[in-house]
Amino acid sequence: MTGPPAYERAMQYRASKEDGSMSLVVFLLFSMTGTTWCQVSCLNGEGKSVDWFIVYKLPKGKDYLYLDKSTQSWQNAQVDVDSNSSPVYQTVNQLYDGNATEAGDVAFVLYNDEPPNSPHYDSICGHTKGVVMLDGTGGFWLVHSTPHFPPSVPGPFAWPHTALRYGQSFLCVSYGFDQFGDIALQLRYNEPDHYSCQVGAQLKDKLPDLQALCAKTKLQVESATRVVELTSSAGKTFRSFAKTHRFDDDLYVHLVAPNLKSSLYLESWVHGVGVFDSNCSGEFCVCRVSSISLPSVAPFSSEEDHSKWCVSQTGGSPGGAWACVGDINRNRGEEYRGGGTVCTDDPAIWAAFAKATTSVEPCPAGPRDKNNNRGSCDCAVPACRGGYVGLPGL
Known part of the structure; x- marks a missing residue:
């Protein structure tokens, strides 16, 4: 990932100029050109960007534990997993911002072998669940275990009533744009059942495997497995098995x-x-x-x-x-x-x-x-x- 999000760059530029009118012009330019205030990433419950987080939703309800780099251990959440102050909500809800998903430099895929609002269980596609969303600078990959989640775009966010009884796991990692070619290929190996999939016009030539995934083009490879090292936005190494x-x-x-x-x-x-x-x-x-x-x-x-x-x-x-x-x-x-x-x-x-x-x-x-x-x-x-x-x- 190169440089800070647009909003932070604007703030830095503003602070570096003594002329207040210049800083105002910069802010207006960012607003008028439609640049996002914060790049797509994993978000904590306060809506702040984090490099990664893990959520463990507990059985029999909506309570959950939270872990990220700053906590270093499980923290008991004070809100439900579907609260607008939960990291799952904050992160996934970026999908339901109409301005974001209609932009030409945004791509996303929602996949689940038990899609929302579907009584059928897909036993042919991969047993795989997750969310990928990115723009031209980076994004997140959320791997989870929850059936019928999340709702398809355009939303709104909702927690399925079928996901209350059992525990569920979530791993969200923020990645720079250069990692999503590998992530898209991992998803093709996983053979997901996707129900919302889009690649913005400005990204189509840069993400051929994500394009192929959305088009449900069959993967033609000899190997039945793929293991790849991924590097998060902050430089942390993850190993993906597919x-x-x-x-x-x-x-x-x-x-x-x-x-x-x-x-x-x-x-x-x-x-x-x-x-x-x-x-x-x-x-x-x-x-x-x-x-x-x-x-x-x-x-x-x-x-x-x-x-x-x-x-x-x-x-x-x-x-x-x-x-x-x-x-x-x-x-x-x-x-x-x-x-x-x-x-x-x-x-x-x-x-x-x-x-x-x-x-x-x-x-x-x-x-x-x-x-x-x-x-x-x-x-x-x-x-x-x-x-x-x-x-x-x-």
């Missing part, structure tokens, strides 16, 4: 854990048919979280949670302090669907999720099946071999 339906395998066991070179504790949807047990069949285990405990919140079971996140077994070397937030689960049906997760090596984020992990499901003993879903429990993760013993470094 798979197409042709991967036909467990994203976490066969792509994320080997790539991160770490065993994982993973929280994902445990209802439905074909849910996978903890897996200790390979060099790195993927152990299913069974209960969660968050600050000032009564512990709850994974059966009450629809969020999708994981943390590395250790919070440092070897392996790194990895934490991931995504949109795909561990079950047989989702092996042959697109989807992904976004990870970062950050001790504070790792600790926030690791401390929330109060118990995990032991690996079952026995022979492996064709999906490597049962192993010999021979990996060096005590919690996965029976009985939770706590995470190292906490």
